[in-house]
Amino acid sequence: MSGFLLNRLSQSIVLLVIVSIIGFTVLNLMPGGPLAQFGLDPGMTQKDVERLAAQLGLNRPLWLQYLDWASRLIRGDWGHSFRDGSAVLSVIGRHLLATLLLMGTSTVLAIAAGTWIGIRGATHRYSLFDYCATVGAMVALSVPTFWFGLIGIYIFTLKLGWVPAGNMYTIGDGSVLDYLHHLILPSLVLSLVHVAIWSRYMRTATLDALSQDFVKTARAKGVSERRILLKHVVGNALLPMITLAGMQLPSVLTGALVTETVFTWPGMGRLFLDSLGYSDYPMVMGLLIFSAILVVLGNLIADIVIATVDPRIRLG
C-alpha cells in the first residue's frame, strides 16, 4: 500500500508542476491582463499603466515570474489577489464553503434520486416509468441550466413568491432556516442535470450487474428478487459509480458556474469566472492548482475505496 501511495504522490507532483506551467503560460499569453480594465479610463495614461505593471512585477520575464510564484506556493504562500489584495487561500476558503453547501446538497439529492431512478429503470426496463425517466433525462441534459434557473426564478419567485430570487442568505438574517430557504431552488435546478447523468449511468450499471451469472445462480437458488437486488446487484452496480463519484469530486468543490451566476451564489465557479475576467493571475493560478489537487485526490480516494470494497481489485 505504501509503495502504491508513494508512487501516486510522485506522479501527482509531476502532474501539478506540468499543469501549473501550462496554466501560467497560457494565462500570461492571453491578451489583456489585470490592467486592461483601465483601458478606457480617461484619467489613466499609458505611463500610469506601465507604472502599475512594473509595481505588480508584470514586466519581468515570464520564467522569473513563474519561479517566483512557484517558490512561494511551495512555502505555503498562495499569493494575493490583484483586485482586493486578500490572500488567495482565504478567498478560496470562503467561496469553498458556499460551493460545498450548494454542490453538496445537489449532489446528495442527485445521487439519491439518480440511483433510485436508475435501478428502477433497469429492473422495470421498457415500462412507462423507464420511458419517462429516459425522456426526462434527455430533456434535463439538453435544457441549458441558466434558462432553467431563470424560468425557476420567474415562476417560483416572481409569480408565486415561494422562494427568494437568489443569494445564499438574506442580508440581516442568516439563520439555518434562511439558508435552507435560499438553497431550495438552486440545488434543485443544479441537481436536475446530475440526476440525469447519474440515473443513466446507474441504469446501465444495474443492467450490467443483472446480466451477470451470479444473478442467474441466485434466482436458480430461489432467492427473492428483492434480496437479489439489494444484496448482490446494487453493490456490484455501484462499483463503477465510485469511480464516477471520484471524478465528480473536483466539480463538487469547484462549483457550477452558470447556476452560481444565475442564483447569485458566491461560489467557486463564479470566483473563477470573475478572476479570469479581470486577469487576476494569482487567483486564477490558485484556483487552477486547487482543482488539479482535487482531481488527483478524487481519483486517489476513488481508487482506495474501490480496492477496499472490492476484493478483486489490487492496488498498484
Next chain:
Amino acid sequence: MTERSATSNYSRRDALRMVAIGGAAGIFAPNLLGKPALARTSPAKPTGRVIVGLGQEPTVFNPLMAHIEVDDGVHFSVFDALFRIDPQGVIQPNLALEVPSQKNGGISEDGLKWRIRLRDDVRWHDGKPFSAEDVKFTLELITNPNFRSWRTSGHSLVRDITVVSPTEISWRMEEAFAPYLSFLTETFIVPKHILEKEANPNNAAFNQAPVGTGAFKWGKRVAGDHLELVANTEYFGEGPHIERLVFKYIPDLTVLYTQFKSGDIDLVGQPYITPDHYGEAKKLPNRVVTLVPRASFESFYLNLERPQFKEHAVREALYAAIDKEAIIQGLYYGVPTPTETFMPRQSFYFNAGLPLHQFNLNRARKILDEAGWAPGAGGIRTKNGVRLSFTNSTTSGDPLREQVQQFLQQTFAQLGVEMKISNLPAAVMWGEFWMQSQFDSVIVGSSYLIGADPDVTNRLHSRSIGAKGGRGSNNAQYANPEVDALLDKGARTFDPEARRAIYSRVQELVRRDLPFLPLYQSNAVEGLKKGINGFVPNGNTRTESWNALAWYWAS
C-alpha cells in the same frame, strides 16, 4: 419623492449665480445639496437600510489605489475629499471650508500657489481628529513610486506641500493646471496616523477595512457577495439618514433587474437597467425609474492616419449617412440622447449651439461625388487608388453594438462604401489595438472628462497620440493646432466663464473636423423603490451612490 427630471433644471444664469455665491455659501451651508426641505422630513436618527445592487463587485477600498467605477460608490460613502462636485457641475467645499479661486485668493494670480483652509470639526471613524497633515500625507502617497496609485496626473505637478496649521495647507504647482480643482473632487483623503505605520501601503490591513471621515463607516464584507456600511453618527455634515448601506454584487444583468422587480434590492447601481427592460421597468408598481445622463458617449471613432479618412469630405459624408434616430429608437429603445459633441449635456461647458446632424443619403452621395470619389470596382468608391473600404471593430459579445454595426454596414453600402466588421474580446480590443491606433474605425463608448473637468487634452491634443510616442489617448491621431492652443490655454485658465468660451470653441472645431462621428450620449436607466427620498442622480460623478448620506426612507 419628487421626481427630478433627468436634465438640469438650472439655466445658465442660475449656474453662474451659484458659482458666485458658492464661496460664501460654502462656509455657512456645507451640505452639498443645501435643500432645507430635506432636513425637515428626514428622520432625526439614522434608520433603515438601503441595498444597492451592482453588476460588478467593488474590490478596492483604498480610494488612492487603481480602481473602477463601482468602487467609487463605496469611496464616496466612507471617505471625503477636499471638494465635491454637484449635479449642476459646480464644485462645492467638503473637507475644505471654501473652494479656492483667484478671486478669493486661494489660488494665486499665476495659478501656481494654492492655499486651502480646512474644517476643524472633522474626525476619523476611529475618533482621531482630521487635519492638514492627512491631506499632505494623501497627496504625497499618491506620487510615491512604490505605491500602486490610481491617476497621478495633476498630483505629479504638486511641490512643497506645507502644513501651515492643522486647518490650513498650501502648495506650489509646477505649472498652472486648472483641472486640478476637479481632480481633487475625486481625491479622497486617507488617514496619516494609520497608513504611515505601514511598511508597504499596498498590503495594508487598511485596504480591507478602510477608515475614513465619511458619512458611513466600514461594516463588514462577505467577499463575492456583499459589503455593508454603517452610519457614522458623528459625521460633520448633514446626514446620514439611513443606518445601513449595503452594496450587493449580482453578476448577471437579467438577475439584477429581476431582484429589482422582486424587491430584493432597493436601488439599481451600475451597470443599471439594460435598455430592453426600460419599457417594462417604467411601468413597475412602487418603483421609480428615470433616465439619467451619464458622462460617456458613443461614437464612430476614426483613425485619421488611414488614407480613407484623411479627407474631411469622407468624414462628413459618412456622418450624413448615419441614421441616428433609427439606431436610438429601433435598437436602443429610445434610451440614449443624440449628441454632436464629446461634452455631456449636463456639463456647465456643454455647447448647445452646434450644428444638428441630418440623416441624408443623397447629400452624402453628393459630397463624395463632388470630392471625386467615383464608384470603382465592385461599386466601391475609389480616388487616387484608395478604396473607401475599412474595418470597424468593437467589443465582441455586445449584441446591441453588433446590430448597430450591421445597420451601418448596410447603409454605407448604399453609399458605395464598404465597411467590414471585425470584433474582438474586450481585453484585446482596448489593449494595444486601441492604444496604439492599430484600428481602422471603432465604435466606442467612453467619457472624455476626468472628474467632470472640461479639459480634454488627453483625448484631443496632438501630443497625446500614443502611436506617435505621445502620452495620452488621442487614438484618432487628431491634430489641429488651433485646438491644441485652445486646450493649452484652457488648462491654465481658472475662471469658469472664460473656460466655457474656450471649450465651446473646441467643441465647434471638433464638430466641424469630425475626427469621430458622435452618435449619442448614454443615459442610465436608474431604478429605485418608491419611498427612498433624497436620491439625486449626478452625471458629474461615476457612481449613483455619490450622496448616499442624503437618502432616507419616507415614513
